[in-house]
Amino acid sequence: MEKSSNLKQKDVIPRAQALLKELEAGNDKAASELIDELSVMKERELFQGIGKLTRNLHDTVSDFFDDTVLSKFSNIDQQEFPDALERLNYVIQMTEESANTTLTVVEETIPLSENIENRGNELRRRWGDLRSRKLTLDEFKQLSNDIEDYLDYSIDMSVQLSSKLNEVLLAQGFQDLTGQMIKRVITLVENVEDSLVELIAAASYRQGSPPDQKTHKSGHDPNTKGEGPALPSTKEGIAKGQDEVDELLASLGF
């Protein structure tokens, strides 16, 4: 920016001198025209500066996705970009499955609890009739049978409701799994940000200012820290489901 200002001095100085002269002479109209001219020049310079920055940004971004620059400035593996996209898609898929599981169970459960309530209400009404001695002997016998049925029915329904609630409980496991996936994407974004800062530092060094000496983040040891859930597309070395885990452990004498 400074360099371009210097280049423009030969245009600016004569106008500034002329402006001073016109102002001293009380020539307001001419002075105002000269001020306009100067501000147009200033704006043009600004737009040129913005254009240059845009160009730089574009080049930086293009360079960034170039393999060599990427590996020079960061420890980001190229494969991590498609992986991150797949991870986010997997998060959508898992949250959708979990929401659907929960909704299905709720839809199945509501009629069960409605039935329990309706049958209970009906028996309660007839029980009231019995207490106020309105029932015939036959009606009383029928009521006793129905109450017995209802007791079995309510035990059966309680078991069913517990099992449905357990399904809902397990469906919440998505929060842990998707959370682990999103954390990995956040780490990637942070690495990209760090790399961009380093690129900018290196670019400003080329333009004359010293580079920001920043040490690279060292990659963590994947084995002890854990890697989070495997992506569905990952095949090598991954145990698919509990059965394969059990097989592997059995082969180790478990």
Next chain:
Amino acid sequence: MKILVVDDFSTMRRIVKNLLKELGLSNTEEAEDGASALTMLKGGEFDFLVTDWNMPGMSGIELLKAVRADDSLSHLPVLMVTAESKREQIVEAAQAGVNGYVVKPFTAITLKEKIDKIFERMTG
């Protein structure tokens, strides 16, 4: 039977605690990483450890190794409940002395089976 449930995600701790309750195991405590779990294990009389692998700070595998290396804890049964499903990781856990390994997402039946198996071995 006092059980310590270790996972950095509170939702997963709640799920595991509720499933254990279903199995009649309601005396549970929670920790959110290996380091605080180890402190709790050393301080309290725990009979069983259920731990995740991938946690900030001290991971589950590091916790398992620390438990096995500690004279007062070395015989504590440990069940890993984790999304880590790499073969080399399962082998590592087995070599470190894990008593059971359940991969997420899991079912209530799987968890029950693995816990039953561990208890069978303890009493048998």
